[in-house]
Each structure stands twice: as structure tokens, then as C-alpha cells.
Amino acid sequence: MATDTAAPQIDVAPPRGWRTWFTQENIITTIVGLIVAVAVIVPLVALVINSFLVLDDLGFDTEWGLQNYRDIFHGHVIRKALVNTAIISTGCTILATLLGVSLAWINARTNCPFREQLEPFNLIPFFLSPFVGAIAWHNLASPKVGLINNMAKTAFGIDFPLFNVNNLWGVIWVTGIFFAPLVYLFVVGSLRRMDPSLEDSARTTGAGLFRTTMTITLPLVTPAILSGAIIVFVTTAGEFGVPFKLSAPFGWETLTTQIFTKAVGDDANHYLGAAMSMVVGVVTAFFIWIQHRIIAPRSYTTVTGKGFRPNLIDLGRWRWLAFAYNLSYVCVAVFLPIICLFFVSLHKIWSGRIIWSELTFWNYQKVLFFWWPESIQAATNGIINSFILAFGGASIAMVVAIIVSYMIHRTKGFGARLLDFLSVIPIGFPGIVLAMGVLVTYIRTPIYATLWILLLGYITRFFPYGQRNISSIMMAVSEELDQSSRMAGASWLTTLRRITIPLLKPGIFAGWILLFVIFLRELSISIILYSAGTETLSVGVYYLSNFENEPMTSALSIAQTVALLICIVIFRKVAGKEALTA
Amino acid sequence: MSENNYLQVDHLVKYFGDDRAVDGISFGIPEGKFLTLLGPSGCGKTTTLMCIAGLHKPDAGEIRIGSDPVTSIEKRINTAPEKRNIGMVFQSYAIWPHMDVTQNVAYPLEIRNMAQSEIDDRVAEALKIVGLTDMADKNATQLSGGQQQRAALARAMVFRPRLLLFDEPLSNLDLKLREQMRVELKRIQHEIGITSIYVTHDQAEALVMSDEIIVMSKGHIEQTGGPHNIYARPVNRFVSNFIGVANLTEGRIVGNGGGGAGAIEISQGGESVQLPCLLADGLSEGDDAYLSVRPENVDASRKPMDGPRIEGEVIQSVFLGNCLDCRVKWGEFEWKVLAHSRERLRVGEKVYVRLDPDHTLAVRP
Ligand SMILES: Nc1ncnc2c1ncn2[C@@H]1O[C@H](COP(=O)(O)OP(=O)(O)OP(=O)(O)O)[C@@H](O)[C@H]1O
Ligand SMILES: [Mg+2]
Numbered sequence: 001m002a003t004d005t006a007a008p009q010i011d012v013a014p015p016r017g018w019r020t021w022f023t024q025e026n027i028i029t030t031i032v033g034l035i036v037a038v039a040v041i042v043p044l045v046a047l048v049i050n051s052f053l054v055l056d057d058l059g060f061d062t063e064w065g066l067q068n069y070r071d072i073f074h075g076h077v078i079r080k081a082l083v084n085t086a087i088i089s090t091g092c093t094i095l096a097t098l099l100g101v102s103l104a105w106i107n108a109r110t111n112c113p114f115r116e117q118l119e120p121f122n123l124i125p126f127f128l129s130p131f132v133g134a135i136a137w138h139n140l141a142s143p144k145v146g147l148i149n150n151m152a153k154t155a156f157g158i159d160f161p162l163f164n165v166n167n168l169w170g171v172i173w174v175t176g177i178f179f180a181p182l183v184y185l186f187v188v189g190s191l192r193r194m195d196p197s198l199e200d201s202a203r204t205t206g207a208g209l210f211r212t213t214m215t216i217t218l219p220l221v222t223p224a225i226l227s228g229a230i231i232v233f234v235t236t237a238g239e240f241g242v243p244f245k246l247s248a249p250f251g252w253e254t255l256t257t258q259i260f261t262k263a264v265g266d267d268a269n270h271y272l273g274a275a276m277s278m279v280v281g282v283v284t285a286f287f288i289w290i291q292h293r294i295i296a297p298r299s300y301t302t303v304t305g306k307g308f309r310p311n312l313i314d315l316g317r318w319r320w321l322a323f324a325y326n327l328s329y330v331c332v333a334v335f336l337p338i339i340c341l342f343f344v345s346l347h348k349i350w351s352g353r354i355i356w357s358e359l360t361f362w363n364y365q366k367v368l369f370f371w372w373p374e375s376i377q378a379a380t381n382g383i384i385n386s387f388i389l390a391f392g393g394a395s396i397a398m399v400v401a402i403i404v405s406y407m408i409h410r411t412k413g414f415g416a417r418l419l420d421f422l423s424v425i426p427i428g429f430p431g432i433v434l435a436m437g438v439l440v441t442y443i444r445t446p447i448y449a450t451l452w453i454l455l456l457g458y459i460t461r462f463f464p465y466g467q468r469n470i471s472s473i474m475m476a477v478s479e480e481l482d483q484s485s486r487m488a489g490a491s492w493l494t495t496l497r498r499i500t501i502p503l504l505k506p507g508i509f510a511g512w513i514l515l516f517v518i519f520l521r522e523l524s525i526s527i528i529l530y531s532a533g534t535e536t537l538s539v540g541v542y543y544l545s546n547f548e549n550e551p552m553t554s555a556l557s558i559a560q561t562v563a564l565l566i567c568i569v570i571f572r573k574v575a576g577k578e579a580l581t582a
Numbered sequence: 583m584s585e586n587n588y589l590q591v592d593h594l595v596k597y598f599g600d601d602r603a604v605d606g607i608s609f610g611i612p613e614g615k616f617l618t619l620l621g622p623s624g625c626g627k628t629t630t631l632m633c634i635a636g637l638h639k640p641d642a643g644e645i646r647i648g649s650d651p652v653t654s655i656e657k658r659i660n661t662a663p664e665k666r667n668i669g670m671v672f673q674s675y676a677i678w679p680h681m682d683v684t685q686n687v688a689y690p691l692e693i694r695n696m697a698q699s700e701i702d703d704r705v706a707e708a709l710k711i712v713g714l715t716d717m718a719d720k721n722a723t724q725l726s727g728g729q730q731q732r733a734a735l736a737r738a739m740v741f742r743p744r745l746l747l748f749d750e751p752l753s754n755l756d757l758k759l760r761e762q763m764r765v766e767l768k769r770i771q772h773e774i775g776i777t778s779i780y781v782t783h784d785q786a787e788a789l790v791m792s793d794e795i796i797v798m799s800k801g802h803i804e805q806t807g808g809p810h811n812i813y814a815r816p817v818n819r820f821v822s823n824f825i826g827v828a829n830l831t832e833g834r835i836v837g838n839g840g841g842g843a844g845a846i847e848i849s850q851g852g853e854s855v856q857l858p859c860l861l862a863d864g865l866s867e868g869d870d871a872y873l874s875v876r877p878e879n880v881d882a883s884r885k886p887m888d889g890p891r892i893e894g895e896v897i898q899s900v901f902l903g904n905c906l907d908c909r910v911k912w913g914e915f916e917w918k919v920l921a922h923s924r925e926r927l928r929v930g931e932k933v934y935v936r937l938d939p940d941h942t943l944a945v946r947p
Contacts, residue, residue, distance in 0.1 A: 480676035483637050484734075486663040487670040488690035489741065498689075502680045 032403055033415035036422050039460045043437030044281075044429070050440045051275035068275035078276065081253040085237055085280075088171050088247075088254060092236040095176030097229045100183025101221075103326060108191040109217070110313045112322040120572065121330040126181035127568045128334075129521035131241025131538055132557040134174050136337030138245060139344050139550060141165045145352040147340055154353070170246045171254075175239055177333040179232045186228030190221050199311055209313060223295050230291040234284040238430020240524040241538070245545065255280050256432050256524065263436060263528045270440050277436040285428035292424060338561060345554035363555035367544070376548065379556050381533060382540025385451060389536060390519035393458040394466075394512045400459065401466035401511060402504065406496075408467075409474045410482065423464045434461045435528035449531040457525045462518055469511035470504055477503050510575035517567045521560060588613035588777050589634070589745060594643035596629050603629045604640070605801035611779065611794065616771055618780045620788040621798035622824065627781040630798075631747050634779065635670055636663035647744055664693075669738030669776075670747040673754065675730040677722040683709070683733050684718045690741040708736040711770055728759045735767070739774060746771070746778040752787060764790050785825050789813060797821050817862040818946040822874040829880060829918055835861065835869045835944055846873050846944040850913025855890045859942040871944040877918040879941035882910055882933045884925055892917075892935040896927050910935050 054067040072078045103122050107115045125133070140147050143161035152158045165173060198220065199212050207215065218225075240256040248257040255276055262273030315322055344350050346359040365372060370380035408420045426434060438457045439448075447453045481503065485495040501508075523538035530539045537560050544553040587610030596604040604626045611617040619627045632638040634645055636652065639660050645653040647668075652661040678686055687708055691701040709715050712732035717725065725733060731751060738746060751767070752760045768791045771778050782788055788795050789809040797804040797812065797820075805812060805821045816822035823830055836856055837845035844861040847854055857873065865871055881887075882896070894912035901907075906921040910933055917935050927933055 478672075478674050478676060480672040480674050481678055483635075483663075484670060484672055484676040484737070485678075485689070486637065487635060487666075487668060487747075488737065489664045489667070489693040490689075491662070491664050494693065499678060503678070505680075 030415035030418070032407060033418040033422065036400070036404065036419060039456070040422050040425050043434060043441045043460070044425075046441040047274050047277055047281070047433070047437035050271050051278045053271045053274075055269050055271050062271060068272050069279075071272060072276060072279060077253065078255075078258055081255050081258045082279070084168060084243075084247070084252050085254045085256070087168055088175065088243065089233050089236040091168070091172035092175040092179060093229050093233045095172060096179040096232045097183050097225060099176065099180035099329060100228060101187055101225055103180065103329060104184045104188040104191055106322045106326055108188050109311070110315050110319065110322055112315065112319050112326060114323060115326070118323075118326050118330060120568075121334055122184060122326070123181050124330075124565075124568065125178045125333045126185070127517050127564050127571075128178070128561060129241070129523065129538060129541075129557075129564070130175060130178040130239060131245065131523050131541065132341070132521075132561060133178050133333075133337055134171075134242040134245040135541070135545060135550075135553055135557055136341045137165050137170065137174050139350065139554065140336060140340050141170070145350055145550065147343075147352060147354075150352040165246055166250045168247055168252050171243050171252075174242050174246065175236050177329070178242075179235055180329070180333070182232050182235065183225065183228035186224045186231070187221050190224050191217070194220065213313070226295045227291050230287050230295065234287050234428075234430070237280060237284055238432055238524065240432050240527060241542075244542075256430070259432055259436060260527060263439060270436075270443070273436055274440055277433040281429045281433040284430055284433070285425075288424070288428035338558070341554040341557050341561070344551055345558050347551045350550045350554075363552045364559070366552055367540070367556045368559060376540075376544065376552070378535045378543040379540040379552075382535040382537045382543075382556075383559070385454075385534060386520055386522075386537035389451060389454055389458060389522075390516045393455050393462075393519045394515035396455070397459045397463040397515050398466050398470075398508055398512050400463045401470050402501070402508065404463070404467050405470040405474050406500070409471060410479065423467050426461050427464050429461075431457075431461050431522070431524040432528060435525040438525075439528055449534065451534050454526060454529050454534060454536065457529050458519050458522060461525060462515055465518065466511040466515055469507050469514065473504055473507040506574065510571065513567055513571045513574065517564055517571070520563060520567070587611055588615075588648060589779070590644075590646045591630075591634065592644040592646075594630065594633055594640050594645070596626075596633060596638060596640045598629075602801050604633070606643070607798070607801070607803050609796055609803065609806060611777060613777055614775045615793040616768065616778045616780065616791060618782060618788040618792040618795045619798055620782055620785060620795050620824075621804075623783055625798045626801040627783075627798060628749055631670075631749055631779065631781050634745070635668055635747055636661060636666050666745075667741075667743050668745045668747060669741070669743035671731075671734045671738045671749070671751045673750045675727075675734040675751075675754075677725065677730045677733050677737075679722045682719055682721050683714060683725070686722060686733055687736045687740050690737065694741060704740055705736075708740040711739075711773065712736045727755050728763060731755065731763060735770065739770075739776065742776075744777070746776050748778065748780040750782055751780075752782070753784070760787075767791065789825075797824060799824075814941070815860070815862070815943065816874060816945055819872045819874070822872070822943070822945050826876060827918060828874045828876050831873050831915055832947075833871055833873045833944070835865055835867050835871050838867045844944065846871060846942075848873050850915050853913065855892055857890055857937060857942055858939040859944045860940075862943065862945045865944055865946060870947055872947055874943045874945045875937050875941060877907075877920040878905075879938040880917060880919045881936050881938075882908055882917075882919045882921045882927060883936070884927070884931065884933055886934045887936040889936060889939070892937075893932060894935060896929050896931045896933055899927050899929055901926075 051068055052064055052066070053062040054065040055062055106112045107119050107122065139145060141149060141163035143149060143164050143166065146161065146163060148163055149161045152162045164170070194217070199216055203212055238256060240260060243252070243254040244257050244260065248254070259273050259276050262269050262276065343354050345363050346361070347355065348358065348360060348362060366374065366376055367379035368383070369375050370384065404419050404423055407416050435457050438453060438460070442448050442453055447456070482495055482500055485499045490498065521538055522536065523542070526536040526539050527542060530536060535543065541553055541556050541560065544556055590610040592608045593606050594604050594608070595602065595606050607630065619630060621627055629638060633640045633653065640653060640655060642655050643653070644651060651657070651659055652666050653659060681689070684705055687705045688701050691704055706715070709718055712735050714729060714732050714736060717729060722730065722733070752763050755763060764787055780791060792809055794806065795809055795812050796806050799820055805817050812821065813825055816825060819830060822828045831848050833846045833848040835844055836847045838861065842860050844859060845856050846859050847856045859873065892912055894910040894917065896908055897911045897916070898909040899906060906927060908919045908921055908927055910917040910919055912935065919935065921927060
């Protein structure tokens with residue numbers, strides 16, 4: 001009736017050429033992409049350029065050359081730092097992986113008693129500052145002022161120090177227990193949601209429980225374990241606070257502590273610092289690339305449906321051993337450090353033992369009462385600055401994250417692919433490396449020595465975390481929800497306001513709090529970019545630890561920890577239990 | 583002719599990369615009619631619908647609604663989706679989970695800045711039509727699949743759009759509900775008299791609901807026609823195969839008696855028969871063609887029947903009550919037969935197959 005069936009073949013070539021490129025989507029995504037690109041790429045390019053500039057002996061002029069790199073690989077101190085970094089990263093990765101996988105398995109797949117109550121505590125170290133952990137363990141187990149050592153002496157008359165964390169082992173220990181939750185989070189999701197029929201079918205072929213766990217369950221989560229291990233390796237290689245506190249003062253420098261001395265201090269040499277950052281950055285970026293390109297795509301889809309409960313393994317009497325193991329982890333990673341810090345902070349002078357008659361809140365007055373003339377500026381400034389930075393930074397970073405995710409998942413322009421790529425890059429570079437790049441880029445601009453440069457560093461390094469949070473929800477929310485709003489007559493902007501953003505709300509809150517936590521405890525970017533007046537909380541802790549005493553350091557550490565713990569509670573409220581699991 | 587159509591699509595082309603998802607298709611639909619785009623997965627149905635909705639921009643072609651050209655690549659017109667005044671029901675229903683049913687349905691009216699009293703009236707009316715009055719305050723997440731479906735329909739039609747688009751709206755429902763909703767959807771469409779385009783890959787759905795069906799494959803149109811026409815007179819092998827069940831075998835046109843009647847010769851294992859048939863448009867003597875005949879128009883019997891003889895062996899026989907579902911092997915070819923005879927044909931028996939000449943078709947390859 002009303003149609004002409006045999007449409008004449010019409011010749012239209014596939015769209016090509018510059019004209020078709022200028023669509024709204026392409027233009028807008030490209031502009032946003034360029035802004036993000038400038039923020040992300042420029043510091044890295046500046047880092048590369050500066051690493052090839054060699055400072056002359058007088059320290060005034062520079063010339064092009066490879067001398068910085070020669071210094072790194074031939075200079076005795078730096079080469080040793082390189083080796084130390086490798087040892088620490090490897091050791092920490094092994095420890096954190098063993099802890100993370102075993103805890104995830106116990107919590108997700110066994111009938112270990114109280115596992116549901118223990119799980120939130122297993123994750124607490126993820127939110128706390130490893131630097132503060134190092135300070136706590138220094139006060140727990142350093143040879144002279146270590147609480148444990150002194151207690152052992154009083155109780156059992158052990159004369160030699162029982163533990164000594166002031167060496168590489170100490171760094172591995174503290175980073176290992178603090179980064180275990182990273183592995184945990186990578187693994188626990190797939191363990192928990194694994195289709196039970198995968199294991200059941202192994203059981204029906206005659207494989208026993210242990211055999212099934214070893215030959216089916218663990219291999220299935222191996223890609224997740226490897227991903228977690230690589231992230232830990234990279235995070236440790238970029239960790240500054242722990243080696244700075246525990247090993248560097250005793251002769252075990254790492255690359256990050258060396259970069260720090262080249263960035264600030266009397267014999268600062270930004271060019272050499274840039275070259276060292278390059279070395280760290282190239283290695284970490286390579287590992288992250290492997291994780292993204294090779295390991296993550298290989299992870300198995302073990303989740304075939306929803307709503308089933310995985311098989312719980314009955315450990316019999318051994319379940320109490322699992323419980324004891326889990327509880328011990330929580331003790332050494334959470335309770336012991338916090339309790340120790342608390343007691344240390346109540347002393348005017350810390351001598352390694354608790355003197356009950358001399359407990360006082362005096363240290364808290366010194367570091368918290370910013371209106372009090374005798375308070376310590378670096379600490380009180382740090383508190384105020386950190387809250388400003390955390391609040392502003394988290395808010396701006398989430399706005400960027402929303403825009404970037406929206407463009408990646410809801411537009412098809414060229415900029416969308418560019419943005420997808422750009423938001424992986426910062427994850428590949430440790431904070432201290434990126435901060436070095438930001439420093440050499442902006443050192444001659446007015447934003448240097450203001451809070452703005454810190455804000456820029458924070459957002460550039462961490463907006464991908466928020467972006468991932470939003471993206472995962474955006475992928476789960478059907479695009480048809482947006483499209484039907486357009487069909488109902490709403491414009492693009494109205495749709496964004498009334499449909500898209502409200503649907504993303506839980507993710508936005510969760511991402512915001514996560515970034516707030518990260519910024520509140522941030523050390524390795526701040527330590528490079530701060531200057532007098534723009535200290536942050538962690539820089540304040542660093543300052544007290546370096547120029548004041550342990551009790552005052554502990555007081556500020558406790559203050560930071562309490563703030564972070566409050567954030568954890570809020571995070572769990574808004575984000576729900578599974579929010580963090582990959 | 584095309585001037586009478588309410589919606590007219592002309593020479594629509596849409597690329598994804600180098601793939602022509604839609605390959606220059608044209609069709610139209612008169613006001614108030616129900617048109618179905620039917621075709622296998624990936625043939626470009628959704629893409630066509632998205633172009634009409636304005637959610638995709640085609641690379642060439644024109645789309646006109648009433649007298650309003652909403653898309654014309656040549657004239658650089660491409661009206662934004664929200665300006666087109668088209669209602670759409672998605673496969674996933676796309677009920678917004680952060681709003682209740684009333685808020686969902688009221689949304690298009692709020693966007694149009696209507697007075698609250700009018701919104702209330704219209705929402706109530708729409709919910710009544712789809713039978714969701716009792717669910718008005720329920721949250722979207724509390725609705726069953728069928729109810730979400732109804733809510734989506736209410737939301738799509740509450741603002742009295744010029745056109746209603748459906749993208750496989752029933753494919754997420756279970757069989758029983760699907761059959762019930764087919765009738766329901768068609769009733770509602772008829773009641774409000776709105777011009778509709780419906781996308782599906784389910785031929786039964788298309789046959790039940792449509793005034794007109796467009797069969798598509800690989801981005802172009804294979805055949806257009808009413809349900810009866812598409813079923814009874816497929817024009818080519820693809821349509822004959824895709825709609826219903828058909829006996830399809832290669833042959834050659836050997837006679838053209840004029841007026842669409844003719845004869846086709848088919849052969850198997852050295853044996854050839856010439857069968858009287860109806861020729862599809864464009865076929866003439868000597869052309870390669872396909873014989874297409876539906877099982878219900880084929881009979882089998884032990885006794886030879888008049889007309890051309892096809893003798894074969896029963897290899898399967900299933901009693902269905904009103905008829906017998908048999909397979910008869912003739913050379914390499916297996917005839918699908920719904921035998922009406924009262925004879926109980928048994929596997930292994932020699933039988934004669936007879937095709938009803940009024941329903942035997944020669945179709946284009
Ligand atoms: N956004 C897109 N990007 C790239 N290719 C696409 C996109 N959307 C569709 N295609 C391709 O265009 C072709 C037609 O897709 P379309 O969605 O229109 O098919 P369909 O007929 O609706 O199929 P189905 O019944 O499976 O929904 C397919 O080959 C598909 O792979
Ligand atoms: Mg489709």
C-alpha cells in the first residue's frame with residue numbers, strides 16, 4: 001500500500017573527512033579531553049624534559065645531558081636506594097598478597113566465626129595513613145622506645161630488643177599489613193559471587209574440598225590476585241611515609257626518600273629529582289599497563305547470575321584458628337597501632353613505657369588549639385588546610401569525574417576515547433612522581449607556594465578514583481533511561497539534572513567520601529608541593545616527627561585517625577557493604 | 583502516494599564505522615496505523631527506529647512526520663529528539679528507579695510546563711488506559727515486568743505524541759504475559775488511534791499486531807505488506823524462510839501463464855517435476871527461483887492423487903490431533919507435510935505428496 005519497496009541503491013560513502021568530524025559531541029568531548037590532557041600530560045612532559053637538564057656545579061645553570069641518569073645508576077647512594085625500593089616492594093607484595101587472599105577467603109568462603117563482624121575491621125587499614133602506621137610501629141617495636149620491647153624486658157627480663165622495625169623488614173611489615181586490604185578488595189568480590197556450580201562440578205568429579213579450593217577456586221581468582229599484587233607493588237614503590245619514618249633515618253634510603261631530598265632541602269636538585277621520578281614512573285607505569293592490558297582482560301567471568309550463595313567451607317575445629325588469625329591481623333593493623341599512639345600522645349616525653357601518673361592532654365592542646373598562641377603552626381595549619389583541600393578537592397574532582405565518565409560512556413566522540421586513556425595515566429604514576437612533575441611545571445608560576453598547586457596535584461592524581469566509581473554505576477544504568485527522558489521532551493541538560501545525576505547519587509557520595517579520605521591523609525604529593533603556610537595534616541605529622549617529639553606527633557596522628565575513622569563510618573552508611581569490592 | 587503517509591522515511595542510510603547498519607531504506611505509514619519492522623537480530627531495526635526518534639543521526643536520507651521534515655541530511659535538518667514529540671517504549675522499559683509510577687508518567691508533562699491539575703488528570707487517564715491505577719504510588723522497583731511495561735507505555739503516550747515507537751517491548755516478558763500484552767498493546771493503540779512503529783524479531787508478534795509489516799535483513803527491506811500478504815505471498819526466499827515454516831527448494835521457472843500464474847520445475851535425484859504455481863513479481867520464464875509452499879498446503883496420501891506426481895517415503899510421522907505432522911523424503915529433499923487425510927501414515931511407507939497449486943509459490947532467490 002503505502003511504500004515503495006525497491007528503493008534505488010543510493011551511493012553514500014561512510015562519513016569521513018574534517019567536516020563530519022565537527023559534531024557537537026566531538027567538539028565538547030575534545031575540549032574537556034584537552035583540559036584533562038593538559039593537567040595530566042604537561043607535568044609528565046615537564047618531568048621528562050627536566051630530567052635531561054643537568055645542573056652545573058655552582059647550582060645556577062643547566063645544560064642538556066644524560067648526567068642525571070648516569071648519577072642514578074652509578075652513584076652509590078642512589079643505586080642502593082633503587083635496590084632497597086625493589087626489596088621493599090617485592091617483600092610487601094608477597095606479604096600483602098598472602099594476607100589479603102587468606103583473609104578474603106576466610107571471610108567469603110569459610111564458616112569462620114564472627115567473619116561478618118571482622119570484615120569491616122579488615123578493611124580499616126585501607127582508609128588509614130600508612131605513615132601514621134609507621135609512626136605507631138616505631139613506638140611499638142623500635143629497639144629503644146618500642147613499647148613491646150620494653151614490656152618484654154619488664155615482664156620476662158628479655159634484655160635485647162625483641163623486635164626491631166627500624167630497617168627494611170620493618171618497612172615491609174608495615175606496608176604489607178597496610179596494603180593487604182588492596183589485595184583483599186580485588187579478590188573478595190569474585191570469591192563471594194562465584195557461581196557455586198563451578199566448584200560443585202569439580203566435587204562431583206571426585207575432587208575433595210582442599211583439592212577443589214586449590215585447583216578450581218584459587219585459579220579462578222588468580223587474575224584478580226595478580227591485579228591486586230601489581231597494584232600493591234606499584235603503591236609500595238611510590239610509598240614515601242613508611243620508609244621515611246622507619247628505614248631512611250637508619251641508613252636504608254629508598255627512591256622516594258631520595259626524590260624527597262632532591263625536591264626540598266638544602267641541596268635540592270629538581271633536575272636530578274625529575275630523573276629519579278622518571279625511573280620510578282617508568283617502572284610503575286609499565287606494571288599498571290600490564291595490569292590493565294594483560295591481566296584485567298583475562299579475569300574470568302565467574303559470576304553467571306545473581307542471588308546465589310557460594311558454598312561455605314566447614315573448617316571444623318580449625319575455624320577457631322582462622323578466627324584467631326583474622327583477629328591477630330586486626331590487632332596488629334588496627335588496634336595495637338591506635339592504642340599505642342594514644343598512650344604515647346598522652347605523655348610529655350616518651351621513653352618507651354607507660355607512666356600512668358604523668359598522662360596529660362597537653363600535646364593535643366599544642367597541635368589542635370589553633371587559636372592558642374603556643375600551638376604549633378605547622379600542625380594547626382595542616383588541619384585547616386587539609387580540610388579545605390579535602391573538601392574542595394573532593395568536590396572538584398567528583399565534578400571532573402562525572403563529566404569525564406559521562407563523556408566516556410554516553411558520547412561517542414573522539415574525545416571520549418582520549419579521556420578514557422587519560423584517566424588511566426595518573427594511576428600509573430605514584431603521587432610523589434606526579435608531584436615532582438607538577439612542581440617543575442608550576443614552580444615559576446604564581447600558584448606555586450599556594451594551596452592551588454596542592455589542589456591541582458591532588459585532583460590530577462586522584463580524579464580517576466572518583467571516575468571509576470561513577471563509571472561502574474553508569475555502565476550499570478541503562479542508557480535507555482536517559483534516552484527515554486529525551487523522548488519525553490527533556491533537553492540534554494534537563495535529562496542530566498533530573499535523570500542522570502539523581503541515578504548516580506549514591507556513587508557520587510561514595511566517591512566523594514573516598515576522595516575526602518584520600519586527601520585528608522595525603523602525604524607524598526603534599527610533601528613535595530607544600531611550603532610554609534600550606535602544610536597539610538600529614539605534612540604536619542611529618543614536621544612534628546622531624547622537629548618536635550613522638551608524643552606530639554602521636555597526638556596529631558590520633559586526631560587524623562579519628563577524622564578518618566568517622567569518614568569510614570559515613571562511607572559504610574552511604575555506600576553499603578559491597579561498595580569497594582571490585 | 584507517499585504524500586498520504588503520516589510518517590515518511592526516504593533513503594535512510596546509517597553507518598557505524600564502515601558498516602552500513604541501515605542501507606538506504608524507504609517506507610511510509612498512514613496516520614493511525616500500526617507498522618512493524620520485523621527482521622533477525624542485527625538487521626538494523628533498532629538503528630532505523632533510533633533515527634526516527636532522533637537519538638541517532640543518519641548519514642543520508644530524509645524523515646518527515648506530517649508536514650514536518652524532522653531529518654533531512656541534504657537540507658541539514660536534524661531536529662533534537664526532545665523537539666520531535668515522539669513517544670518511545672524501550673526494550674528495558676527504562677522506568678526511572680528514583681521516581682514512583684506517577685512521577686514517571688507525569689515527567690513528560692512537567693517538562694512541558696503544564697498546570698498541576700491538568701497533569702493529574704492526564705496521568706490518571708493514562709494510568710487508567712494501561713490498567714495501572716492501583717499502582718500509582720508504587721516505586722518503579724516494586725513493579726513486575728508486565729507492570730513496568732504498562733507504566734512505560736503510559737509515560738510514552740501521556741503527552742499525546744505524534745508517533746509511538748516500540749523497540750522489542752515484549753521480549754523481556756515470559757511467554758504467557760507476552761501473548762496477553764500483544765493483544766493489550768494493540769487494543770490500547772487502537773483506542774487512542776496513534777500512529778505506531780513497532781520493532782520485533784518475533785514473527786508471531788508481528789503477524790498478530792500489525793496493520794503493515796516491513797521485513798528487513800542486513801539493513802534493507804525485503805518485503806512490505808499486510809500480515810496476511812506477507813505470510814501467504816512472500817516474494818523471496820528470505821521472507822518465506824523467516825516467516826512461518828515453508829518447504830523451500832531450488833527450481834527454475836518453466837512456464838508463465840500470465841496474471842502471475844506459471845509453473846516451476848524442481849528436480850531431485852534425476853527426477854524432475856513441473857508444478858503449477860504463482861510467480862512472485864519480477865520472475866519470468868527461465869529464471870532461477872525457489873519453490874515455496876507451507877506445510878499446511880501440502881498433503882500426503884497412500885493413493886496417487888491427480889496432478890504432478892511426487893512419490894516419497896515417510897521418515898517421520900507425529901499425530902497432532904487435527905492433523906498429522908510428517909516428513910516425506912523425496913531424493914535428498916524432505917517435505918514438511920501437515921497431512922489432513924484420515925490415513926495413519928507410518929514411517930517407512932511410500933506415499934504421494936500433493937501441493938495445493940493455489941498456495942504454491944515461486945519466489946525470488
Ligand atoms: N552504537 C553502535 N556502534 C556500532 N555498531 C552498532 C551500534 N549499534 C548498532 N550497531 C550495529 O549495527 C547493526 C544493526 O544494529 P541494530 O541494533 O539496529 O540491530 P537490530 O535489528 O535492532 O537487532 P536486535 O534484534 O538484535 O536488536 C548491527 O550489526 C550492530 O552491530
Ligand atoms: Mg534492536
